[in-house]
Amino acid sequence: MASPHHLLNTSWTSHRLSPLHYEIEHEAGSVLEPTSLLANKAALDTYAARLRDHLTNSLAVAGAPALQDDPATSPTLGALQACTWETLSSLSFLDANAQDQGDKPAGLLITLTYENATYKAALLAAPGPGRAQDQQQKQKEQKKRKRGRPSLKSSTITTIPASTHLPLLLTRFPKPLRETFISFLSSNFDTYVSTLRIPSPALCGALGRYVESLTPAGENADADLEDIVREMHLTLSFAPPIAPSLKALNISIPRDRIGAFLHGSTSSSITPGSSVLSGLSAYLSKHLAMELGLSLPAGEATGSATGPSSTLVGGYVRLTRVACAGFVVTGEGRLKIVAKGESGEGDERNRGALRGGEALLRAVLERAVMGIGFDKETQDEVHI
Known part of the structure; x- marks a missing residue:
């Protein structure tokens, strides 16, 4: 095998x-x-x-x-x-x-x-x-x-x-x-x-599962997370009605802000995917004064006193790419998991990267199993 x-x-x-x-x-x-x-x-x-x-x-x-x-x-x-x-x-x-x-x-x-x-x-x-x-x-x-x-x-x-x-x-x-x-x-x-199309909530859910699998909770958890993820690069895509002259916006989150970004939501009642979405919305609201209205669960705030509802933009703003030192995944189904295949007993960082990579791969696999990945409008479909 x-x-x-x-x-x-x-x-x-x-x-x-x-x-x-x-x-x-x-x-x-x-x-x-x-x-x-x-x-x-x-x-x-x-x-x-x-x-x-x-x-x-x-x-x-x-x-x-x-x-x-x-x-x-x-x-x-x-x-x-x-x-x-x-x-x-x-x-x-x-x-x-x-x-x-x-x-x-x-x-x-x-x-x-x-x-x-x-x-x-x-x-x-x-x-x-x-x-x-x-x-x-x-x-x-x-x-x-x-x-x-x-x-x-x-x-x-x-x-x-x-x-x-x-x-x-x-x-x-x-x-x-x-x-x-x-x-x-x-x-x-x-x-x-x-x-296979991966929408914004699924991308954030995959990121949340990757982060959860990296290291166990503890006083050094954020430091280990920063060592594995390093910088994070996000791409937001805009539909023409929202920004006719702006197709995409690339956002880089520095290493020392990774922990705060990924833990932007402190509520334990929401899913990892929505937690990452709320963290992204809070980060953009604070640093760029942008209220994007990403697809958050109803009633979840994004960092402002009157957080926008899930229908503010209605899907016109999408997270289409997440990249870091450990992986790259896009809304168009591009995927790369970065880690050394062999991990020694003392190489805890690479072991964490392998755990995270496995969690990410399983998240993409579950997306395919769901049966929602077919996009009837795409020209990439092949059926003979």
């Missing part, structure tokens, strides 16, 4: 994936192969070979002119040397050998190795309750075996329909190669792919 450390220190583009549908061949009288794609190595090897053929044929015939337009996919990459599909052992960055749900893999890692470059994609499984579908899958296997239709190869071989849900797709590909890869998934698994 592949280590989850492959997910670190890489700039990913996030997508949401509908269930992957496929067929498993079964010979009468033999033991039924696992129907989950994550548990069937033979199926993974088969699809790896298919993807390699798909890529080499596309590059040699139809894709060459388009690829030449992108410097990242120029002929200097060389030939495709290897295409591997491996299961990911876990999403735990601190214990890469641990598995989240017993012997269930956490997802797939697809690696494309060219002569002069290596590209990766990861398909992550739903945590916890999302994997309960495996039990339902097992209960349906007997029915599927009876419904299976004979294969052309032999009257004793039937094909059994199956599916695996891997809701979050992370890609590290140049655009033409990513489009070819998504086309392969759509045609081979009848799946629907969409860019």
